[in-house]
Amino acid sequence: MGMLVTEGAASRRDRRLCLIAAAGLFAASVLLFALVPALAPPFVWFGLGLGLLLALRHLVLSFVARFVRAGPTPEAVSRPSITLLIPCLNELRSLEQAVPGMMKLRYEGRLLFCYVCEGASTDGSIQYLRQRAQEDPRIVPIEKTTPPAGRGAAVAYGLAHAPPGDVVGFLDADHIVSQDSLDEIARTFGRPDAPHAVQGACATVADSSSVLARLLTVERQWLEKVELEVNPRLGGICYFGGGQGFFVRHLFDEGRFAIDETMILDDIDLSCQLALNGTRVVFNPRIVTRSRQPETVPRFLDQRLRWARGWVQLAGRYALAPFRRGAIPLGFRADLLRVVLTPTAGGLLCFSFAAALAMLAGAEPGLLWPAAAALLWPFLLVPAPYLAGVRPARASDAALAAIGIPLLMYAYCWVMGTSLVDAYVLRRPARYAKTPKDP
DSSP states (O other), X not given: OOOEEEOTHHHHHHHHHHHHHHXXXXXXXXXXXXXXXXXXXXXXXXXXXXXXXXXXXXHHHHHHHTTOOOOOOOOOXXXXXXXXXXXXXXXXXXXXXXXXXXXXXXXXXXXXXXXXXXXXXXXXXXXXXXXXXXXXXXXXEEEEOSOOOOHHHHHHHHHHHSOOOSEEEEEOTTOEEOHHHHHHHHHHHSSTTOOSEEEEEEEESSOOSOHHHHHHHHHHHHHXXXXXXXXXXXXXXXXXXXXXXXXXXXHHHTTSSOOXXXXXXXXXXXXXXXXXXXXXXXXXXXXXXXXXXXXXXXHHHHHHHHHHHHHHHHHHHHSSGGGSOOSSOHHHHHHXXXXXXXXXXXXXXXXXXXXXXXXXXXXXXXXXXXXXXXXXXGGGGTTHHHHTTOOOSSTXXXXXXXXXXXXXXXXXXXXXXXXXXXXXXXXXXXXXXXXXXXX
């Protein structure tokens, strides 16, 4: 059984309930630490230690990222057939922006754009795709008649109904593939030693007037370098996500791996399946798809709350997996554990911030410095994007990132704490809150 999909007013109600509950819990935590001061120091010291470890890791990986260069991909010896699966639920405005760009792509082998359109769409998405399919036979509308159940359910439906092929790519509806990226996909998978799974880079469609969207663009460029390019080179895990990924089709045809419709983050879940099997995801920065970032705070919160609740699901499923016997290296297991325990770490840091605030309000002078350090350590991340070689499109965005990256860290810790409250205090079922990213 899939999950309930919400959008519009239903998503707003869910978001408000989560945020009110989390704000109440955070305020109650500050009050508790203030009334029982002996409880605060352990949380403060734990949060300070964990925060410094996280900051040090990101700074070191950011510095290494400056010197990492991807080598050229050898020419392909064959032209693999490529099928792109693109789920759609009320995505007309995104399709009107993305489909014309896809139609311009040229490829000597077989290339299909399989749009898995939810039958519940009411904005004319299906009609638009049918019209475009008459103009370009490579466009294959696949109407999903079952109720919407999240991105994973749509991808699984597409895998079951799309024509067979050599390579399958999963894309969000607002992603656009460039001609150079398509050529790189062909070179990557057209060799005998081709990887089984590839994650490309995600860029923003165009310079946005939204301060939030520009900040998220800088953050994504930085984290791609750190988490997807450098971390795997040092023995860590590379996962696919961010709205796109490319695979040899037989991974799914053989039944070894499956898209789990019950998982909000079906992409990270599949990455964990691959990792535990010893099949690694490879990052290729020359495969670039362009999409949009959320441009308003409500859309940002919808997206990140959905992601955070998805991480909670992953932690429940895979927290013990790295301790089981298998063929993967110890360091890789440890990094996989780090990934799946992300919401737990974020939630604990959220409580440490509450303890630090309480200590700053009434602590003895000797305890003020650890409380301040436990509260302000995210500002150590200010130089990280610069160290990694990220160059914002606007000069003013460098200052924006210096302020915004620490603020995003606070927001993510609070969002992770919110997701834990949603799952284990409110005990609400998992919901897929669709995030519109209209231009």
